[in-house]
Amino acid sequence: MTKILIVSEIQNGAIREATYELVAIAQSMGGEISSLVVGGDAASDAEQMSQKGGGTVYVANDAALANYNQDAYYAAVNAAVDAVGPDLVLFSHTSAGWDVAPRIAAKLDAGIVTDCFGIAEEGGNFSFSRRIFNGKMEQKVVSSGGPVVATVQAGAVDAFDGSSEGSVTELSVTIGDTRTTFIENKSPEAQGVDLTKSDVIIAGGRSVGSPEKFEEVINPLAGILGGAVGASRPVVDAGWLPHECQVGSTGQIVAPKLYIAAGISGAIQHTAGMKGSNFIIAINKDADAPIFEVADLGVVGDLFEVVPALTKALEAAKG
Amino acid sequence: MKILVYLKQVPHQDARLDISSDGTWIEESNIKFEINSYDTYALEEALKAKDSEGAEVVVVTAGQDRVTQALRTALGMGADRAIHIKDEAVDASDVLGVAKVLAAVAKEESPDLILTGLMSEDSGFAAIGPMIGEFAGIASTTAVVGIEREGGKLTVERELEGGNLEVVEINTPCLVSVQTGINQVRYASLKGIMQAKKKTIDVKTAADLGVGDAISPKLTTEKVSVPVKGETAELVEGSTDEIAAKLAAKIKELGLL
Ligand SMILES: Cc1cc2nc3c(=O)[nH]c(=O)nc-3n(C[C@H](O)[C@H](O)[C@H](O)COP(=O)(O)OP(=O)(O)OC[C@H]3O[C@@H](n4cnc5c(N)ncnc54)[C@H](O)[C@@H]3O)c2cc1C
Numbered sequence: 001m002t003k004i005l006i007v008s009e010i011q012n013g014a015i016r017e018a019t020y021e022l023v024a025i026a027q028s029m030g031g032e033i034s035s036l037v038v039g040g041d042a043a044s045d046a047e048q049m050s051q052k053g054g055g056t057v058y059v060a061n062d063a064a065l066a067n068y069n070q071d072a073y074y075a076a077v078n079a080a081v082d083a084v085g086p087d088l089v090l091f092s093h094t095s096a097g098w099d100v101a102p103r104i105a106a107k108l109d110a111g112i113v114t115d116c117f118g119i120a121e122e123g124g125n126f127s128f129s130r131r132i133f134n135g136k137m138e139q140k141v142v143s144s145g146g147p148v149v150a151t152v153q154a155g156a157v158d159a160f161d162g163s164s165e166g167s168v169t170e171l172s173v174t175i176g177d178t179r180t181t182f183i184e185n186k187s188p189e190a191q192g193v194d195l196t197k198s199d200v201i202i203a204g205g206r207s208v209g210s211p212e213k214f215e216e217v218i219n220p221l222a223g224i225l226g227g228a229v230g231a232s233r234p235v236v237d238a239g240w241l242p243h244e245c246q247v248g249s250t251g252q253i254v255a256p257k258l259y260i261a262a263g264i265s266g267a268i269q270h271t272a273g274m275k276g277s278n279f280i281i282a283i284n285k286d287a288d289a290p291i292f293e294v295a296d297l298g299v300v301g302d303l304f305e306v307v308p309a310l311t312k313a314l315e316a317a318k319g
Numbered sequence: 320m321k322i323l324v325y326l327k328q329v330p331h332q333d334a335r336l337d338i339s340s341d342g343t344w345i346e347e348s349n350i351k352f353e354i355n356s357y358d359t360y361a362l363e364e365a366l367k368a369k370d371s372e373g374a375e376v377v378v379v380t381a382g383q384d385r386v387t388q389a390l391r392t393a394l395g396m397g398a399d400r401a402i403h404i405k406d407e408a409v410d411a412s413d414v415l416g417v418a419k420v421l422a423a424v425a426k427e428e429s430p431d432l433i434l435t436g437l438m439s440e441d442s443g444f445a446a447i448g449p450m451i452g453e454f455a456g457i458a459s460t461t462a463v464v465g466i467e468r469e470g471g472k473l474t475v476e477r478e479l480e481g482g483n484l485e486v487v488e489i490n491t492p493c494l495v496s497v498q499t500g501i502n503q504v505r506y507a508s509l510k511g512i513m514q515a516k517k518k519t520i521d522v523k524t525a526a527d528l529g530v531g532d533a534i535s536p537k538l539t540t541e542k543v544s545v546p547v548k549g550e551t552a553e554l555v556e557g558s559t560d561e562i563a564a565k566l567a568a569k570i571k572e573l574g575l576l
């Protein structure tokens with residue numbers, strides 16, 4: 001029977017939702033499930049994991065595991081791999097997952113597939129579905145023997161919410177000197193515009209092209225609707241707009257009454273920050289752009305024509 | 320100080336993508352290519368270090384003939400020399416195989432610092448960096464948006480979910496994968512492009528690097544397809560003015576005007 005090892009993650013004192021999504025995927029394949037829970041003091045998390053689909057749970061408690069540390073986590077995952085001998089090792093595609101999973105694959109001389117949204121098993125081999133080219137294409141990757149390491153996109157499937165009888169076993173992990181040292185966590189300072197307070201957000205993407213074009217094309221539309229200007233990450237990276245305008249998984253999570261996305265492709269890291277909006281209008285030249293999958297209304301067209309025309313129409317309607 | 324920068328040439332961000340006839344990748348003829356944007360930030364970080372304290376910057380890529388252009392661009396921006404792994408077997412391998420070959424260069428060069436992008440914009444694995452670190456036997460860290468160097472250590476800021484940051488100290492030599500926005504990337508100057516013509520590009524195969532036997536792929540791409548859309552937006556059609564009028568009416572209906 002296929003052996004699956006789930007590497008769980010603790011965040012704010014509890015097992016992350018994303019971990020239970022891994023459980024759901026593992027359960028759907030019907031293999032023999034084991035899980036690893038690590039932390040400074042993770043006994044109760046391990047207990048919970050064993051009752052919520054985690055199967056045979058290995059727990060590693062060590063002060064060095066209290067915060068994410070690559071060398072320490074690597075040691076713990078390796079110890080679990082030795083104990084389980086898995087065919088498939090599952091991580092979430094999070095900042096911890098993408099940091100350590102590739103190293104484990106290299107260590108095991110195993111194939112690796114990352115950021116998957118679906119995994120299936122057939123006769124001991126696995127197939128993995130994922131998006132490539134920033135979401136524009138889909139790729140199906142298949143294995144043919146040997147263990148595989150995979151990371152799964154957070155939110156790709158519904159989390160497992162059943163219950164089960166599992167067991168908890170202490171895992172002894174030797175953590176020597178680590179080459180990396182955790183210093184501190186920092187939260188972004190709240191400053192400038194708080195997009196989360198706006199009823200209307202007009203967001204522009206890389207294709208707007210320059211700060212001048214934002215002023216000329218995007219700002220007037222925001223102005224007439226009393227809305228705020230938002231942006232995708234490349235706009236902020238290029239320094240056209242300040243960081244507080246960035247919407248997405250590493251920016252602000254917003255849910256206004258109206259979100260207009262102009263020239264934004266709709267990469268998952270962007271939509272993670274705006275798909276909860278009440279009404280979404282997307283304007284994009286490319287009919288296949290993934291942004292249309294989250295939008296209510298879509299315009300396949302040039303933002304430099306559509307946005308000014310809309311601004312004019314609204315001005316006229318306002319009288 | 321020696322800094323190795325790994326960069327990949329990927330389809331231009333605005334390229335029209337069509338699926339190749341064998342259905343396992345995209346059609347590469349007739350599209351433009353550019354350096355993976357994440358990697359341009361990695362290169363800039365190396366060039367900044369060269370400007371401020373002096374460093375030899377070596378750029379490395381694996382790919383077909385076309386990638387020479389990416390290397391020329393990097394040399395024009397200020398990199399000192401380039402290594403091109405040109406080997407069809409490497410191009411046909413998987414993440415694991417490519418990482419092994421790229422790591423073999425790191426072992427040969429033993430740099431003080433290795434920089435990569437967080438991920439490639441075509442295959443988007445975000446995996447090759449840390450794998451090179453593992454194969455080369457050095458520490459690594461990912462999604463970095465700030466680097467400070469002092470003595471034998473770097474202090475880096477890693478980006479976490481929700482815009483939160485984690486400050487980590489890491490011993491050198493090490494590998495750092497860079498997130499976009501860490502700096503403002505320079506353009507190649509005319510003078511730089513002229514000088515680049517005299518710089519060398521070493522061309523190697525996996526066998527030259529002693530890893531010719533280690534790259535048969537464990538995973539294969541069975542299929543690339545246009546995503547099947549679930550629910551999708553209702554499209555507003557017509558002339559620009561008709562579209563604008565329909566959108567305006569909807570916004571009014573939402574009570575937002
Ligand atoms: C760890 C991580 C975190 C990230 N966090 C974020 C985040 O918080 N927020 C975020 O936004 N991104 C984030 N990203 C980046 C994300 O993956 C995408 O690269 C980014 O969202 C793309 O921005 P874009 O849509 O503006 O640009 P592109 O993807 O380049 O899209 C431009 C779009 O404009 C369209 N277009 C071009 N010209 C016109 C025109 N004249 N009229 C209309 N349409 C036009 C094109 O068809 C295309 O769809 C993150 C990435 C990673 C790896």
Ligand SMILES: Nc1ncnc2c1ncn2[C@@H]1O[C@H](COP(=O)(O)O)[C@@H](O)[C@H]1O
Binds near residue numbers: 380382421440442444
């Ligand atoms: N063929 C390649 N040649 C050189 N560097 C590469 C290559 N593929 C990936 N990389 C590097 O590894 C990083 C992560 O790529 P990936 O794991 O494919 O997302 C990229 O940003 C590059 O720095």
